[in-house]
Amino acid sequence: MYDPSIIAASIINGLMTGAIYSLVALGLTLIYGVLHIINFAHGSLLMLCMYGVWFLYAQAGIDPYLALPLVAAGAFCLGYGLQRSVIGKTSHGRDEIILLVTLGVSIIIENIALFAFTANERVVQVPYDIDGIDLGITFLVVPQIAAFVASLAITAALWLFIARTYTGKAIRAVAKERQGARLVGVNVDHIFAVSFGIGTACLGAAACLLAPTFPISPQIGYIFVLIAFTVVVLGGMGSFVGALIGGFIIGVTESLGGLFFGESLGKLGISLIFILILLFRPTGLFGQRM
Amino acid sequence: MKKNSTFWLFFAVLVVAALAAPLAIASTFWIDFLTLTLFLAVLGQGWNILGGYGGQFSFGHAVFFGTGAYLQVILQAKLGFNPWAAIPFAILGGIVIGAFTGFLSFRYGLRGSYFALITLAFAEAFRVLATSADAITDGGQGIYITLNQDPTKALATLQFGAGNGYYYCAVIITVISLLIAFWIENSRFGAQLVAIREDEDAAEAIGVNAFKVKMQAICLSGAITAFGGVFYAQKFLFMDPNIAYGPVKSVEMLVMPIIGGMGTIFGPLVGSFFLHTLGEVSKHAAHELVGDRPGLDLIVYGIALVLILALLPNGLVGLIRRLFRREVSRA
Numbered sequence: 024m025y026d027p028s029i030i031a032a033s034i035i036n037g038l039m040t041g042a043i044y045s046l047v048a049l050g051l052t053l054i055y056g057v058l059h060i061i062n063f064a065h066g067s068l069l070m071l072c073m074y075g076v077w078f079l080y081a082q083a084g085i086d087p088y089l090a091l092p093l094v095a096a097g098a099f100c101l102g103y104g105l106q107r108s109v110i111g112k113t114s115h116g117r118d119e120i121i122l123l124v125t126l127g128v129s130i131i132i133e134n135i136a137l138f139a140f141t142a143n144e145r146v147v148q149v150p151y152d153i154d155g156i157d158l159g160i161t162f163l164v165v166p167q168i169a170a171f172v173a174s175l176a177i178t179a180a181l182w183l184f185i186a187r188t189y190t191g192k193a194i195r196a197v198a199k200e201r202q203g204a205r206l207v208g209v210n211v212d213h214i215f216a217v218s219f220g221i222g223t224a225c226l227g228a229a230a231c232l233l234a235p236t237f238p239i240s241p242q243i244g245y246i247f248v249l250i251a252f253t254v255v256v257l258g259g260m261g262s263f264v265g266a267l268i269g270g271f272i273i274g275v276t277e278s279l280g281g282l283f284f285g286e287s288l289g290k291l292g293i294s295l296i297f298i299l300i301l302l303f304r305p306t307g308l309f310g311q312r313m
Numbered sequence: 314m315k316k317n318s319t320f321w322l323f324f325a326v327l328v329v330a331a332l333a334a335p336l337a338i339a340s341t342f343w344i345d346f347l348t349l350t351l352f353l354a355v356l357g358q359g360w361n362i363l364g365g366y367g368g369q370f371s372f373g374h375a376v377f378f379g380t381g382a383y384l385q386v387i388l389q390a391k392l393g394f395n396p397w398a399a400i401p402f403a404i405l406g407g408i409v410i411g412a413f414t415g416f417l418s419f420r421y422g423l424r425g426s427y428f429a430l431i432t433l434a435f436a437e438a439f440r441v442l443a444t445s446a447d448a449i450t451d452g453g454q455g456i457y458i459t460l461n462q463d464p465t466k467a468l469a470t471l472q473f474g475a476g477n478g479y480y481y482c483a484v485i486i487t488v489i490s491l492l493i494a495f496w497i498e499n500s501r502f503g504a505q506l507v508a509i510r511e512d513e514d515a516a517e518a519i520g521v522n523a524f525k526v527k528m529q530a531i532c533l534s535g536a537i538t539a540f541g542g543v544f545y546a547q548k549f550l551f552m553d554p555n556i557a558y559g560p561v562k563s564v565e566m567l568v569m570p571i572i573g574g575m576g577t578i579f580g581p582l583v584g585s586f587f588l589h590t591l592g593e594v595s596k597h598a599a600h601e602l603v604g605d606r607p608g609l610d611l612i613v614y615g616i617a618l619v620l621i622l623a624l625l626p627n628g629l630v631g632l633i634r635r636l637f638r639r640e641v642s643r644a
Contacts, residue, residue, distance in 0.1 A: 061426045113623035119370045122426050123571065124622050126372070130564060130615030137608030241608075245560050249437055252430055287453075288445040294438035301431045302421045 025282070032161035033282045034275050039167040041274020042174035043229055047247060048254035048266040049178060050225030056261030057198045057218040060110065061122050064129040066248025068223055071132055072098050072230030073239045077145045080234070087147055087234045088169060095227035102223025106216040129244065136241040144238040152235055166235040177228050178267055181221070185263075194218055198261070253297040259307030268308065272296075320495060320578065331484045335477045344480050350589045351483035352544055356562070357569030357581030358490040359538030364567060365575035366497055367530045368510030372429040373436030374538055374566045376414065377407045379443070379557030381539025385546035387449060389458050396458075396471040400543055407539025408532045415531035419524050424513070433563070440558035455553030458546065471547045479548050486544055487582065490537055494578040506530055507576065538566070561611075568614050572621050574628030583629050588614055 047069060054062045075094050079085040085093075105128065113124045155164035185191040196204040197214045205211050237243070254273050258265020273293060280289030300307060331351075338344055356378060364370050384403040388394035394402075414435050418428055443450045450456055461470040473479050497503035505526045508516035517523050546552055556562070573584025592610030599609050625632055 061430070109619065113619065119368075119425050119429060120622055120626075122429055123370070123567075124619055126564070127615045127618035127622065130618065131612055134608035134611040134615065138606050138612060141606065249433070252433075256430070285445075288441065291438060291441045291445070294434045294441065297434040298417075298431060298438065301423060301427060301434070302417055305423070305427060 028160040029282070030279070032158075033278045035158070035161055035163070036167075037275035037278030038271055039163065039171045039274070040278065041271035042171040043232055043270075044250055044254050044274050045267045045270025046174040046177060046225055046229045046232070047251045048258065048270050049181065049263065050222035050229075051251045052255045052258070052261055052263065052266045053181075053225070054219055054222040055255065057194055058106075058215050059118065060125065061118065061252075062219075062222070063122055063125040063248060064105075064132065065222075065226070065251050066246070067129040067132040067136075067244035068098070068102070069226040069230055069233075069247050070136060070239070070241060070244035071101075072223075072227045073234055073237070073243070074136060074140065074145070075227070076230050076234040077147055077239050080147045081145075086149065087231045088173075091173075091228055091231040094231055095224040098227030098230075099220040099224040101220075103216045103220035105223070106219035107212070110219070111212065111215060129248070133241050133244050140241065142240060142242070144240045146238050147234040149235045164236075166232075170232040170236070173228070173232055177225070178263075181225070182263060190214075190217065249297070250293060253293050253300075255307075256305070257296060257300050257307055259309035262307065262309040265307055265309035317499070323579070324491065324495075328484075328488060331487075332481075335480060341475060344477060346589065346593065348480045348483045348548075350585050351480075351487045351582075352541060352548075353565055353569055353589070354582040354585040355483075355486050355490045355544070356538055356541040356566045357573070357585055358494055359534050359536075359541060360566040361494065361570040361575065361577075361581050362497060362537065363530050363534035365570050365577070365580060366503060366510065367506045367527060369527060369531070370425075370429045370567070371432040371534075371563075372567070373432035373434070373563050374534075375558050375560070375563040376410055376432065376436045376439050377535040377538035378542040378545070378562050378566070379436075379439060379552075379554075380406045380410045380535075381542025382546040382552050383443065383450065383456075383542075383557055384539075385543045386456050386458055386550075386552045390456055391449070395469070396547060397469075400540075403543045403546075404536050404539050407535035407537075407542070409535075410539075411532040411535025412528065415528050419527045419531075433560075436558050436560070436563055440554050443554035443558060450552075450554070453554060455551055455556075458550040460550060472550070479544075482544060482547075486540060489540075491578060491582070493533070493537065498578060502526065502529065510576070564611075565614070568618050570628075572614075572617055572628055574630030577628070577630040580628055580630050583633075587629060588617060591617065 047065070051062060051065045054060055072094055075097060076087050076090055079090045079093070080087060109128060110121070110124060113121075149166065151165045153164060155162055155168065185194060193204065193209045193214050194217070196207075196209055197211055197218075201211055204214070250273060254266060254269040257272060258267070258269030273296070276292045276296060277289065280292035283289070284291070334347060335344060338347075356374070359377065360371060360374050381403045384406040385396070385399050388399040388402055389396055414432065418431050423431055444453050446452070461467070461472045464474065467473050467476075467478060473482070497506065505516065505521045508519075508521055509523050509526060513523050569584040569588065570581040571584070572588055573582065574580035591613050595609055595613050599606065621628060
């Protein structure tokens, strides 16, 4: 049998990773909640942001955590532009067509990265990557703690932004009833693009938090798009709380799956949760509301 | 009736041209190019039956391709099957997986994007299983078919080495897939499938058993795609979890018919031809500038996909038809 302290350690590690998954999923759920677009390019946009972090680190020696505001701002502009110039322009018609358009965007981004950087893994090495806190049962390194705290802080900030600011109010209005919002003078196209931009900015932040612990390669977009979809579907499409809790559940599942079934088979847990939730509770744990 | 005679005309011209092509083309590079083009047209036709005619967009069609290919390799490498004897089992595998995934997805009423997502998850689940089941698949390192070096046994072992054998095999499976698509366009089953694509609720209201028709479509689609997997296995004599169930094949399979024209007989073939030509041209252009690098052909596919979705919802076949009609009406 497994020692309870090993299981506890595994759960703690899973929660740390889960916080980043929450942040990634938060962007996806925001885009879905407002635009009703299932953004398949989410994973590849995260990958692109991670290359941005690596580029700043390798070329200018900027610490990934200091780069966070810069990368998030860049990601916002990228997302805003992408929605305004590509996805918004082509998103007439059925939702599967939009899904295909975002798939096309993700193919382009992923292979541009493959073409430009090849399949070799890039690593961002911070000098404090083995410093940390000893909890007795497990040892948490600085990048883990930073990712956990920052993810929660960004989630809280985003929630405040949506709840308290005028733009946040407009986003909520568009999510609920886009025709009504248009009638009272909200610039819906702008709000669409802003939401897409914020969703992408979440990825920019997540990229900075992931970079010190996660080797970067063009293929990781696919890994993350599956995880992000699983989190969002589990939590409920469009639900903020759902994304947060779903992220933790998936992080812990992945960690425990690896412990009990080994590195390779343990990954099955995520796909299984995804399939089961889609089949039996497609609205997720926290329903359809934002 | 007139529509059908046009089909047979095109069909006959294509078959003759395809059979004669090796006489005119001496370069093995271009024969190989045509072989892979036809092979992907077959996979695309598999996707087209479910996605194009039935409107059920699968993002994980590799699950059928990989199962067909894996069975073809494993039955030979582990159980000593003759390649010919393995083919029916490989195709049956595609049908069984189709029935399994289809039953779960359609029974629980998954439509549109949700269906796309669950197929993606199935493919990923199979990728993980194939990587983990070392005893059956030899895990991540992949599994090989023993190479046959005796040219007299080429047909018995279905290994044709460098000759034109693979090309002719590709022509044969392309012809079969085209005939199946032709049958679908002209059958009651096909009409019901298209009705479901256009409006599932309305189709049910006029008495179409949507669940049954979609199940038949996914099984047929799985069979054709698994057949394509058999071809891949015999050509490359190797399979690993990423080739079998990874996202690249799933993407290629759906891009071909969407570019060519979803729900048309020749769409997958036209799309495959167009994209491969475009990919090859851009590879040559890039070769001059920066040397050989992976990814370029898929960049081209992605751009083509977005442009076609934005500008030509009926694909290239739709465009050709429109131009043709304009010429006819002008004359």
